[in-house]
Amino acid sequence: MSKVVGSFGRLWGRGFESFLPDQRRILSIKGKGATNYLQGLVTCDLLSDPTPCTPEPLDDKQPGIPLKYQRTAKDYEDLPKVEFSKKCRSACFLDNKGRIVTDSILWKATEEQYFIDVPADTSDTLLEHLKQFKLRRTKVTIEDCSDHTTSHVVFGTLNAQATPEGFLAAMDPRHPSLGMRVLTLPVEKQQQQQSAQEQRDYFAELLSSTFPESIGNYDVVRRLVGVAEGAEIQGKVASECNQEFLNAVSYHKGCYLGQELTARVHHTGVLRKRIMPLFLNSTNTEIPGAWAVASQLQEGRKLNKFTKKELNALPTRLPRLSVLGAGNLVGLMSASIAPDIPDDIPEAQEELKKVQREAGVLLSELEEHATQGSKITDAKDGKTVGQIVSAPAKGTNVVLAMMRLDRVGLLGEDSTWDRTNRVKVGDGSGEFRFLPYLPLWWPTIDGSTGKALIEDHDDDEYDDDDEEDSDEERDESNDNRQS
Structure with missing residues (x-):
């Protein structure tokens, strides 16, 4: 286990979900030399040991967001430290051109047995990709074992220890907000292998006393967290899909x-x-x-006002x-979170109904047009600013999109995101308005490269004698403000 001291954001509510064969499948790599x-x-x-997630700041106040949706150090006082397992890691498979075949969660059961979720x-x-690159001298067996091996996700816990026999469990190696991942291993029952449905039923029985079943939550949560997967990223470059931020890429291993x-x-x-x-709104x-x-x-940065x-x-x-803050905002924008209004205030009740009707129209339009592969085009200049890779989950207005960084103010000194x-x-x-946001697991982006900023700590410390802004700098800044 690799223990990480730090916070990882408020987690989603308690719940669990067992993945069906049309959601996720389990492949087995078994044999000497696996x-x-x-590799x-x-x-x-x-x-090497998997790279653990980078802890987030304990106190990261955001202007303009109600305090009840923000994180402070007090929120984490009673949370356990997060432990990441060496037996579970995030991994991508690439084709010979360097494009993504798929992402995956890779489990190491033994030295000669791996499972790919x-x-x-x-x-x-x-x-097909795995079999294509299996040489004759490679003594491994490759098979789809989804009929007798199942995967699950558990939300609302940071504790993946004390796993019962017959299971592998670990915090999601990409980010704890995505939950605890569980793999049910093949078990023989009366000389017959337990079926996948029997495994899912047994898992539900084990968790039902503590965690409610929450079918469909995973697809919502990963959109709120900002993680695309599967066919959504197939054929794309790993860095454009943030795989290096999700601990899936090593730049130090061999070929x-x-x-x-x-x-x-x-x-x-x-x-x-x-x-x-990003959120899509009316x-x-x-x-x-x-x-x-x-x-x-x-805009102030662009005009050098600071x-x-x-x-x-x-x-x-x-x-x-x-994920919790984004979820609350989705609830407010879609009018699924509504205040209790007394019967003796008919005007307020009518206003709420109006908001709910408008939200219904918005969600209906998004369901029709905001599909995977749809382009996002600026209505002012006709230029493409992004492309949707993950359509909104039903009843929500949050999508995942491949966005041009200059159109969200993250690349170039003069680039800005336009609130209008x-x-x-x-x-x-x-027409819609798009509201992009940064997931907590993103590092600071270097505005000149679009990559993670390599911090120069010497620039962050100021000595009163040597590093103070000069009189000319202060005068210039004041002039900029006045103009």
Whole structure:
């Protein structure tokens, strides 16, 4: 186990979900040399311990967001430290051009037995891919064992210890907000293997006294967290899909299939787009305070209205949200979270009904037009600003999209996100407003490269004698403010 001291955001409510065969499938790699075989095909390093998630700041106040939705150090006082298992890691498989075949969660049961938990929509492609690169001298057996091995997710806990016999369990290696992952291992029952449905029923029986079944929550949560997977990222570059932030890519291991493009993108050039979550709203809906403040601060940066010290003290260029904070905002925007209004206030009741009707129209339009592959086009200049990779889960307005970083204010000194933006989605004629946000697991993005910023701590410390802004800098800053 690798224990990490730090916070990881407020977790989603308690619940569990067992994945069906049309959601996720389990592939088995078994035999002597299984590690060496996989080491040449995956982006992570199987010969080193998995990289644990980076803890988040204990206190990360965001202007414009109600305090009850924000995180403070007090929120984490009673939470246990997060432990990540060496037997579970995030991994990608690439083709010979360096494009993603699929993402996966890789379980190491023994030195000669691995299980690959993979999205169902890319499982057949991965199975064919694995068999294609199995050499005659490679003494491993590759098979789809989904009929007698099942995977599950448990929300609302950071404790994956004391796993019963017959199971493997670990916090999701990408980020704890995605829950605790559980794998039910094959078990013989009266000389017959337990079926997948029997395993799911048994798992539900074990957890039902503590965790309610929450079918469909995983698809909502991963959109709120900002994680795309399976066919949504197939054919794309790992860095554009944030796989290095999700601990799936090692830049220190030896050669593997697709390494050349992955390494070149990381070490050279500029990354101009990334997958990120965003809310799609009606253009008539008032912009939440967090985005209004972010837009104003971005404009201030562009006009050089801040000194160096002030820039270091400013919040991120876009709001940073935990899964819980994003979920609460979805509830408010979709009118699924509504206040209790007394019967003797008919005007307020009528206003609430109006808001709910408008939210219903918005969600209906998104369900029709915001489909996977739909382009997001700026209605003002006709340029494409992004493309949806993950359509909104039913009843929500949050999508995952491959966005141009310059159109969300994250790339280039002069780039800004426009709070008055109007975009068209897919082939629809209606207009929406998009509100992008940063997941808590994202590092700070370097505005000149689109990659993770390498902090220069010397620049963050100021000595009263040597590092104070000069009189000319202060005068220039004051002039900028007045103008």
